[in-house]
Amino acid sequence: MATLGTRERGALTHPDLHRLDDVNRDVLKMLTTPGKGWWILFGIAAAGVGLFFTMWIRQMVLGIGVSGLNAPVGWGVYITTFVFWVGIAHSGTLISAILFLFRAPWRQSIYRAAEAMTVFAVMTAGLFPLIHVGRLWHAYWLIPYPNSRFLWPNFKSPLVWDVFAITTYFTVSATFFYLGTIPDIAAARDRATGLRKKLYQLISLGWQGSDSQWHHFGKAYIFLAALATPLVLSVHSVVSWDFAMSIVPGWHTTIFAPYFVAGAIFSGIAMVITLVVPMRKIFGLEAYLTTKHFDAMAKLMLLTSLIVFYAYLSEFFLAWYSGEEVERTAFWNRLFGTYWWATWTMLVCNGFVPIMLWFKRVRYSIPALFVISIFVNIGMWFERYVIVVTSLHHEYEPFAWGIYRPSVTEMCILLGSFCWFSFWFLLFTRLLPPVAIQELKEVMPPPMRKQAGEAH
Amino acid sequence: MSAGILASYEYLDSTIDAITGLRSAGFQVKAYAPYPDHHIEHALGYDQSPVRVWTLVGGLTGAATGLALTTWTSMDWPLVVGGKPIVSIPPYVIIIFELMILFGALSTIIGLFVLSRLPNLKPAVVYDPEFTAGRYGVYVEAEGARLDEARRILTEQEPIEVREGAADA
Numbered sequence: 001m002a003t004l005g006t007r008e009r010g011a012l013t014h015p016d017l018h019r020l021d022d023v024n025r026d027v028l029k030m031l032t033t034p035g036k037g038w039w040i041l042f043g044i045a046a047a048g049v050g051l052f053f054t055m056w057i058r059q060m061v062l063g064i065g066v067s068g069l070n071a072p073v074g075w076g077v078y079i080t081t082f083v084f085w086v087g088i089a090h091s092g093t094l095i096s097a098i099l100f101l102f103r104a105p106w107r108q109s110i111y112r113a114a115e116a117m118t119v120f121a122v123m124t125a126g127l128f129p130l131i132h133v134g135r136l137w138h139a140y141w142l143i144p145y146p147n148s149r150f151l152w153p154n155f156k157s158p159l160v161w162d163v164f165a166i167t168t169y170f171t172v173s174a175t176f177f178y179l180g181t182i183p184d185i186a187a188a189r190d191r192a193t194g195l196r197k198k199l200y201q202l203i204s205l206g207w208q209g210s211d212s213q214w215h216h217f218g219k220a221y222i223f224l225a226a227l228a229t230p231l232v233l234s235v236h237s238v239v240s241w242d243f244a245m246s247i248v249p250g251w252h253t254t255i256f257a258p259y260f261v262a263g264a265i266f267s268g269i270a271m272v273i274t275l276v277v278p279m280r281k282i283f284g285l286e287a288y289l290t291t292k293h294f295d296a297m298a299k300l301m302l303l304t305s306l307i308v309f310y311a312y313l314s315e316f317f318l319a320w321y322s323g324e325e326v327e328r329t330a331f332w333n334r335l336f337g338t339y340w341w342a343t344w345t346m347l348v349c350n351g352f353v354p355i356m357l358w359f360k361r362v363r364y365s366i367p368a369l370f371v372i373s374i375f376v377n378i379g380m381w382f383e384r385y386v387i388v389v390t391s392l393h394h395e396y397e398p399f400a401w402g403i404y405r406p407s408v409t410e411m412c413i414l415l416g417s418f419c420w421f422s423f424w425f426l427l428f429t430r431l432l433p434p435v436a437i438q439e440l441k442e443v444m445p446p447p448m449r450k451q452a453g454e455a456h
Numbered sequence: 457m458s459a460g461i462l463a464s465y466e467y468l469d470s471t472i473d474a475i476t477g478l479r480s481a482g483f484q485v486k487a488y489a490p491y492p493d494h495h496i497e498h499a500l501g502y503d504q505s506p507v508r509v510w511t512l513v514g515g516l517t518g519a520a521t522g523l524a525l526t527t528w529t530s531m532d533w534p535l536v537v538g539g540k541p542i543v544s545i546p547p548y549v550i551i552i553f554e555l556m557i558l559f560g561a562l563s564t565i566i567g568l569f570v571l572s573r574l575p576n577l578k579p580a581v582v583y584d585p586e587f588t589a590g591r592y593g594v595y596v597e598a599e600g601a602r603l604d605e606a607r608r609i610l611t612e613q614e615p616i617e618v619r620e621g622a623a624d625a
Contacts, residue, residue: 144525161550168557214489
């Protein structure tokens with residue numbers, strides 16, 4: 001193929017890809033031999049998973065007293081981390097469903113990784129309510145089932161809404177993820193040998209890429225995207241109502257649903273960048289993840305950062321403007337009380353650091369974006385910590401004020417959750433095609449005999 | 457006994473030409489592609505996929521289930537919480553919505569599997585593993601003289617490879 005001019009290159013999303021089967025070669029190469037780096041990371045992750053379950057089992061044996069949770073702060077690191085991971089999940093669905101419906105041309109390269117991130121993040125988040133309830137063996141009480149007394153869950157409770165929202169979200173995002181992967185697993189099957197071939201044969205369900213399969217697949221995919229779009233907005237709204245439905249100062253506001261959704265997408269995009277930068281480096285995906293893709297992600301991160309920062313400011317403003325003593329105290333206490341450091345970490349990481357994204361040079365620098373994304377990840381965890389802990393420790397009655405300090409168990413489980421997530425993500429990069437093969441081909445110019453004739 | 461011919465093409469336009477040629481000669485054509493291509497769908501004369509009916513029915517069933525579950529369980533053990541009505545619709549909308557999405561999504565997947573005959577673990581008689589990489593394919597089943605005619609139309613478009621085998625039955 002003739003070399004492209006600058007103008008023509010700009011019109012293409014992946015100017016360095018020429019042939020359809022190049023995509024198979026480059027992507028499937030990632031599944032063959034793991035480098036030393038992968039094994040080291042996988043070893044660390046596996047060790048962390050061990051720590052995670054050891055500490056959890058220890059908590060089950062000794063009781064919830066090993067955590068720092070007590071009156072008045074009954075929700076701490078566990079709930080914070082739950083909200084954090086649910087939030088991370090959101091941008092995966094945003095990229096795979098919402099940007100699909102909007103036909104954003106830059107999503108193809110990152111959407112598989114983002115969607116996998118969604119599934120694993122929900123898998124991580126889903127464990128935290130179970131950790132938090134302490135007595136795991138009673139967790140099935142959350143599900144409506146005809147028990148011996150015919151008592152049912154209270155459907156007016158936000159916590160029951162949450163059960164429905166999270167289970168639906170996990171099921172739908174996992175199905176959506178699997179559906180999109182089927183044609184790519186078939187592609188892996190057609191190149192693999194031995195045991196892998198048997199495995200891929202089974203999980204590709206005998207996909208062949210025939211016209212009727214593609215026809216129904218395409219339509220089913222659109223409908224799933226259309227269902228996942230309102231779902232993703234609803235899930236974090238429901239999570240926010242866990243807080244907003246109560247009368248705790250700092251929680252009881254109507255801004256919570258949109259504020260949480262924007263925050264979720266903000267943190268999720270940051271996590272996508274954090275994951276994709278090393279993946280690009282390790283697997284040599286420079287032709288697939290260009291600076292253009294990073295620029296688009298950075299812009300989305302900037303936009304959501306502005307929304308989130310606006311929400312922070314309007315919360316502070318309205319607390320003052322309401323004239324309500326308790327509300328004013330709660331927000332003053334956030335900035336200058338015991339937990340001032342958490343609040344300021346949140347403000348700096350989520351509000352001030354992303355200001356750098358206004359500059360094109362920063363948006364085109366991958367190391368800079370990586371560093372900013374880490375700041376945002378930290379900031380967004382602290383945002384949830386601020387919301388959960390500072391609101392609870394200083395409510396209405398002075399005799400019910402108290403200080404919460406996370407225990408070693410809680411910190412280990414928090415750390416372990418990152419390892420649990422990485423464990424699955426690392427396995428994913430080795431077992432399933434981590435870049436969407438067939439979707440990339442859709443945006444590549446199709447091979448034409450006429451053009452090929454002219455070029456020669 | 458009828459036989460099947462499978463031709464693999466490198467170019468999209470040759471594939472389209474082969475499909476159009478075969479269809480105007482009255483053959484039943486099956487096409488393969490590495491990605492969903494609307495030119496191929498157009499050449500094969502596809503209309504709306506019935507998957508949407510599955511989505512609609514699933515969604516409505518889910519919404520009805522959500523309404524029935526919340527209302528019935530509240531009536532089954534009436535308990536006044538916070539002075540709210542026993543059957544309080546606004547909070548139930550959330551359950552109704554979530555179940556609508558859940559049932560709608562699952563039924564879409566089931567519909568897709570039924571309509572495109574998946575899972576299909578029986579290996580195809582003739583298949584080219586390059587279809588998932590970069591090649592397009594056209595498959596025809598015919599007998600005797602019609603088979604020769606199909607072969608002529610397929611080879612006219614310069615396929616990379618032609619495979620023949622017994623028909624799928």
